[in-house]
Amino acid sequence: MLNNFLAQKGKMEQIYLEDGRLFGVTALYCSPATVLQIKTKDKDGYASVQLGFGQAKKSNQALKGHLKKSKSAIPQKIKEVKISSDDSDFKLGDQVTIDQVLDVRDIIKVIGTSKGRGFAGVIKRHGFHCQPATHGQSDRERTTGSIGAQTPGKVIKGKKMPGHMGNAKVSVKNLKVLKVDKKNAKVYIIGSVPGPLNSWIEIQKTGKRAQESFKLPPPPEPKKIKKTKKTVKK
Numbered sequence: 630m631l632n633n634f635l636a637q638k639g640k641m642e643q644i645y646l647e648d649g650r651l652f653g654v655t656a657l658y659c660s661p662a663t664v665l666q667i668k669t670k671d672k673d674g675y676a677s678v679q680l681g682f683g684q685a686k687k688s689n690q691a692l693k694g695h696l697k698k699s700k701s702a703i704p705q706k707i708k709e710v711k712i713s714s715d716d717s718d719f720k721l722g723d724q725v726t727i728d729q730v731l732d733v734r735d736i737i738k739v740i741g742t743s744k745g746r747g748f749a750g751v752i753k754r755h756g757f758h759c760q761p762a763t764h765g766q767s768d769r770e771r772t773t774g775s776i777g778a779q780t781p782g783k784v785i786k787g788k789k790m791p792g793h794m795g796n797a798k799v800s801v802k803n804l805k806v807l808k809v810d811k812k813n814a815k816v817y818i819i820g821s822v823p824g825p826l827n828s829w830i831e832i833q834k835t836g837k838r839a840q841e842s843f844k845l846p847p848p849p850e851p852k853k854i855k856k857t858k859k860t861v862k863k
Contacts, residue, residue, distance in 0.1 A: 632834040633710045634659060634730045635682045636816065637827050638741070644807060644817060646843065654807055654817040657830060659727035661814065663701040664719050668709075676714045680725060682706040682829075706829055728811045735806045736837040741824035745796035755789045799823040805839045 639656035646652070666679035681696075681704030688696075688703045696703065699721040712719075731737070751757040751773050759770045773791065777784050801823060808817040822830055 631678070631710050631712065631725065631730045632836075633708065634662070634725075634727060634832045635680075635706055635708050636727070636830050636832060637683075638822055638824050638830050639815070640826065641821065642817070650843075652807055652819050653821075654819055655822045657816045657818060657822070657832070659814050659816055661724040661726050662708075663699065663704065664721055664723045664725065665696065665699045665701060665704070665707065667719055667721065670714050675711065677709050677711045678719050679707060679709045682708065708831075726811065727814060727816055728809055731806055731809055731816060731832070731834070733806055733809060734839040734841070734843070736835050736839055737804050737806060737818070738833040738835055739801045739804055739818070739822050740831040740833065741799055741822060741828060743795045743797055743799045743823045744825050746794035748791065749794035750791045751789060754791065754794045757789075803835075805843075807843070 636657035636659040639658055641653060641655050644652050644654050660683060662680040662682050664678055665681045668675065668677045668679070670676045681699075681701060683705030685703045685705045692703065701722055746753070750771055752759065752771050757773070760766055760772060760774065762770055776788055776790065801820070804822075805819045806816060807819050810816070816832075824830060
């Protein structure tokens with residue numbers, strides 16, 4: 630059984646459930662993956678499957694030679710996924726679809742590359758407040774300010790300062806799968822996913838499941854109010 634899959638990020642959408650609740654979801658395009666290589670515990674020391682995702686236009690001679698056995702098209706991304714030694718049903722050239730990996734209510738971990746923001750200041754990068762615009766200040770509203778004291782005589786490691794922002798590996802845990810569209814090869818995940826449109830996203834199953842069909846818990850029973858007899862003083 631596979632626990633990993635690659636997908637391309639789509640746009641965010643809104644989905645209503647039957648009970649009227651509205652969820653903001655991210656659509657992920659999960660094209661079928663092709664089995665390029667099968668590694669066994671006897672030959673390679675561990676069991677895994679090498680999968681190819683997407684389709685590229687060009688490749689080098691080494692990759693073309695690697696793809697001869699599976700007779701598959703040139704993939705855009707290659708991912709090796711470990712499997713148990715019992716999963717021997719895979720064959721070279723087989724197609725693996727997203728419904729074989731994910732199901733509704735699965736709790737997953739998503740890994741992507743965040744949007745690159747270039748060289749950013751401390752206000753945008755770390756959320757600093759602006760300097761006061763009056764009382765003798767001139768063109769100093771967005772500066773960093775003091776970066777240390779006289780006693781150490783140096784800038785302490787880890788000081789929040791301007792620098793390169795974004796374009797980094799970001800992981801988001803405990804996201805829930807709301808819908809799996811087998812026909813259009815799409816998965817709808819509740820919440821946002823890091824990265825720009827059409828960027829590659831790695832999906833990892835955690836083995837956990839959400840509540841049954843995302844149903845709301847039953848409303849609490851109303852409390853019974855005991856009627857008390859009023860006593861009239863004579």
